[in-house]
Amino acid sequence: MNILFFLTPKSEVAFIYEDYTLRQTLEKMEYHKYSSIPILTREGKYVGTITEGDLLWTLKDNFQEKTLDFKTMEDMPIKKIKRRKDNDPVSIEANIEDLISKARNQNFVPVIDDHKTFIGIIKRKEIIEYCYDKIHKRVDIKG
Numbered sequence: 001m002n003i004l005f006f007l008t009p010k011s012e013v014a015f016i017y018e019d020y021t022l023r024q025t026l027e028k029m030e031y032h033k034y035s036s037i038p039i040l041t042r043e044g045k046y047v048g049t050i051t052e053g054d055l056l057w058t059l060k061d062n063f064q065e066k067t068l069d070f071k072t073m074e075d076m077p078i079k080k081i082k083r084r085k086d087n088d089p090v091s092i093e094a095n096i097e098d099l100i101s102k103a104r105n106q107n108f109v110p111v112i113d114d115h116k117t118f119i120g121i122i123k124r125k126e127i128i129e130y131c132y133d134k135i136h137k138r139v140d141i142k143g
Contacts, residue, residue, distance in 0.1 A: 003090065003099045006127060007111060009120040015040050016078060018047050022058070023073035025050060036087070038110055038118065039078065046110050046118040048086035050078060058082065092119060103127050 014032040016025050018039050029037055029052065036051040058081045088102050089110035099122060102109045108121040 001096050003094055003096060003111070003122060004092070006099070006122040006130070007120045008123060008126075010044075010118055013038065013121050015118070016050070017042055018079045020078045021074050022055070022076040022078060022081065025078050026055065026073065029055075036107060038087070038108075038121065040118050044117045046089050046112050046116060048083055049110070050081065050083060054081055054083050057084075089118075090122075100127065 014028060014034060015038040016028055018041055020028075025037070029035075036049050039047040039050055041047055058076075062076075087106045087108060087110055089112045090098055090102055092111055092113050094111075099109060103122065103124045106124065108123045110121055111119050113119055
């Protein structure tokens with residue numbers, strides 16, 4: 001099976017650029033109700049993933065004694081925020097086993113082309129729903 005069957009294309013995925021600020025990132029994640037979001041270069045290359053946890057630890061570690069306001073958040077570039085773990089991407093040429101291996105530990109798997117350009121994501125939920133439907137179709141046929 002071709003992994004592109006599961007692909008949500010870049011045009012339908014919210015992402016941030018690596019030159020975004022903490023405030024821009026928080027606002028985008030809140031608007032889309034994401035708990036993590038891909039980070040791209042302006043050239044479209046996949047850089048990594050920022051999570052709510054990364055942002056919360058940054059706020060805790062950097063603003064304990066300072067006043068946190070919008071101005072402070074606008075001055076903090078997202079690339080200076082320590083990321084706990086990036087979602088590992090798969091190549092557009094990856095097989096289903098590689099995809100499932102990565103999806104076991106990630107909410108989504110970024111998909112990149114041969115030039116490391118981000119082309120979209122595959123959501124773990126989509127893979128699980130596909131498997132669930134396949135199992136139920138087999139049960140219906142047998143039962």
